[in-house]
Amino acid sequence: MKAITTIFSFFILIQIEAAKAEGNATDHVEELELENEVKLPLVVKTTFHMHLEGSLLEDTCLIKPFQPDTLDMCNYNTSNPLVIIIHGWTMNGKMEEWVFKLASALKTRLEHLNVLIIDWRPLAFQPYPTAAKNARQVGLDVANLLMWLEETMQLSMDKVHLIGYSLGAHAAGFAGSHFPKAKKLGRITGLDPAGPNFEGVPAPDRLSPDDAKFVDAIHTFAKSSIGIAVGIRQTVGHADFYPNGGYFQPGCHMTDIYNNVYQYGLEGVPKTIKCAHQRAIHLFIDSLLKQDQEMIAYRCRDDRAFDQGLCLDCRKDRCNTLGYDVRKVHTGGNSKGLYLKTGPQTPFKVYHYQIKILVMNLIERVKDSVSIALTGSEGESQYFPITLSLEHPENKTYSSLVAVGSMLGELRAVRLRWTGKEDWSSWWRRVTTMMSRGGGANETELIVSKIRLKCGESQEKKWFCGQTAAVTHLKPSQEHEFARCQHASKKKRSSRHLQETIRGQQLAKPSHRIKTDQFETD
Template sequence: MKSRNRYSTSVIKLSQDIVLMSVLLIMSDHSAKMSSQACLSHNHQVTPTLESRSLNLDRRRILQQCFGKFGCYSVDHPWFSSHRPLSFFPKSPKVMKSYFFLYTRHNPIHLNLLKLEDARSVQMSHFDPSKMTFILTHGYFEHGHAAWLQRMKTELLVNGDYNVIILDWLTGSGPPYSQATANTRLIGVMGGHLMAFLKTHANLDLYKVHCIGHSLGAHVCGYLGSYLKNDLQLELGRITGLDPAEPNFEFTDPLVRLDPSDAYFVDVIHTDGNPITKMGLGLFQPSGHLDFYPNGGKVMYGCDAPMMKTLEQEHGNMAAAFRRVVGCNHFRAYEYFIESINSKCPFTAVECPSWEKFASGECNGCLTDGDPYSCDYMGFYAFTKLKGKRPEKENRALFILTAENEPFCAYHYRVTIKLSDTKESFIQGGDRGNFLMVLNGDNQASTRLQLNKQETFFEPGRTYHFMTTTGDLGHVHSADLIWEYALHPFNPLTWRLRSESRMFVNRVEIEQFGHKHKHTFCAQDKPFLPKKPKRVIWRPTCRENAPDPGSSFLGSLLNADPIGNAQQAINFVNPLNMNPLNGLASITGVFSGFRATMLNMGPSLRRMGLTVMRSDPVRRILESESKGPETP
């Protein structure tokens, strides 16, 4: 009976919210009409009538709710918009409690409870204002004793003698989601009250406070910093947003979501940035001074495992397997941050115009001249390169690759292969296949690494860039390069019937991200036979190639590979082979990649002087792109 009454109450409350929003819209339209009529009748001089004043007063009363010392909260614009169609008031502080659990090296297991405006609770605790203070907070439908929060707390205390405060708002984080979204505003202000109290009564330096929040908790940190800045003219030191929640936040006003103005330094890790329609839970929109997009920020390596394999890993538990499939990308953000705290491997990320350019090895990493911040560290050490200086730019996008399983951190290498432009190489011609490599370092040798992620048609005289990751190899002194020829069974243009495949290589260049050094290994224009490793070593000079001639018509056509891409798309959406949630998002990428390849064929067509029929779709694409925007 009680459960039925609670259900009826929640339904009535939701109905009241919907009726309230309808009334507000009607009143807003009526108020706008009254204002426009007043403007017309008084030569654009606005003279409010008693009726309009009464309407505005009633509108403010309906659209705003106050909670004493914690301030007033509006559900009008920008809190109500097309990106947030349902806007609720936060729950009352009498109903929704916030708890602040303090841990230090003196009490790493047993918490000290800090209470708002209670000086005795601070005095009786192990809080030390001279030390760095971390505030950790959770997201939707979680609590302050969550395993990942305890792990992060432990790693922080291993790293240094800190104050670690876990902000628990369990009573406000439950469903419905729109109500939990509204509650984050009040929870953030409550956290701001505690920081202001500690500054006043314990002389806490707010620049030594770092708030770390996951999902909705990232926006809690944002509201905490915004309250300190806008209401008290104080500034928080740093906020780290761990995959901030996307529903009700993406593309809203900066006041509504986490943004760079909320603290002296704001860094964000995006791991689940697909739209909510594709089961993405995190914000893809840049939200900080530094925005890190590991693996592109949408699908994390290791999270696209087949459904059957995930079910096997969860020992047949369907509920656990479903949670892992749906939430894996979202959870990776705090897993990366936790590992970064004490890892000897730096999570080196590189600033780049796009993920596609980074993944294809087109960005120079830390070798960019004149910009010492062209690469930075994702996670705990993201602020170290600035050396305490305020960031000059906002929304800088940095990219990084991770491993599929723990440890997630990997060492990045940008490999450049220049194929020979000798006469013998051009007579041999291009071939379709893969380049593999083993990097030999002072510490160890890498496993066999496949450089190109899908079979590619390689042409003489061209330069190819690749991104790959390994463990800590130390100084790389040589590399074993392997060529693998791969014909396409349905494409005769890739067949070699009277000759053997050979690939002539001029040189191999290897750059480790995080180190401003590039190693050049000469291959001396020697041929590489299929599946026969050949070692390349450093030499003081290598013969210089002519400039890259660009892709030929045949190369562009073969690398488009519509047959192979179609088969790949079919495999992605096959529920027995791959995760269908992540696979559906790849089909658009297949077609956009094919379109881009068609566009790249334009220069080749012009060099060859070919005339293509107007009915040819390639011609239509090329013509539409070459015209550009119309000019008046």
């Protein structure tokens, strides 16, 4: 409990300092501007390092603005595009390893590329609210560097890509804001842009779509199950990705805080937090090095709708590729984010499947009581618990989402079972009780007409039917397999035919009409 208390105290302190900073925001800005006018130390505290190879800052080559000879010394190639990496707030004053991993991944993927690493640790190794204010100065420093390269090396701003992490993402945005519309930077990527002091503020005071011709952001710690938010939740770009809803990430566990504190002392607290916060970095690195493992995200109104399996459509630019190979499409001011699931470790790619089940007698949504397994030509999945969310009340269509960690190939069968996690009295209330002709109650059962699967990555839809009858009666603790429907390419039975089948088995009331062609659509 001491570790948990420490982490809450840590973030409460940040929020208190942030509140104080907001209360004195005007005075602080005036002081910063005054210091810039009188003595220019803040400007020179940001340094620029050409990454050639290696994993230490000492392995880089220092480029000094307005000194062209340093460009020659560092082998700066004027014909190559330029990528600038901007780190975020630091609690220990150290340059973190991910900076060099990202730089190396960029060089491995692209080869002919200039990669600069911005070192603004003297400004970042401050109380968080102060470091957040200093991000503006860093943005100005980067803008001045780019303007100098444009003037002396004829660098086109179209060939500039800024990649900023946490506070560095907003620093990148501030850099881009210094360029007029005709000379906007080509691209800015925000890796889990910082939330405190930036959530909900006007666009000029944070990273926004106005800062470059294309702005993409990956949100991985915008909120957690215990209420801590390190990254920003709102959309800040033309394409905003929310892996796993933008919450705490798979493979990152708050329970690890105990082991980390035991092993690293108080530094174990930020180490635990960084797992989810820095996941955005590692997802981007994966996109550079694992081109055959593209991670596809889907536009959706929120993570809840995505988890219900309602948003696996790629029509009209409704899906996009996370990371370096993102398609630079503008959605006309659509503020909806792009959602996807990922695995707990590299490669992070998973395959998304939309599950639609036509259940004849379920009257409420049931959580974690039904499981599904998929079998394909290249393997089969484990059982996944699914939440049956009512999509179309009139035709009893329930939908859900399943993320599978490996390629299954062409789907051939679906297995459905009750897991028995809820007691049967609960199920009795949730499932319509059918009466036999003799007046006695039948055993509780789930009555499934058919199942449709849609793969998000391929956009293919497959229909699966019971093997022996028009409907399948699934009882508690039972498992049933559904095979590919024989006439999958044709429209299924008409509403009238299916209704007659159900009525003949006394499984539905006459008033419950089934609209099968509505079930056919997304």
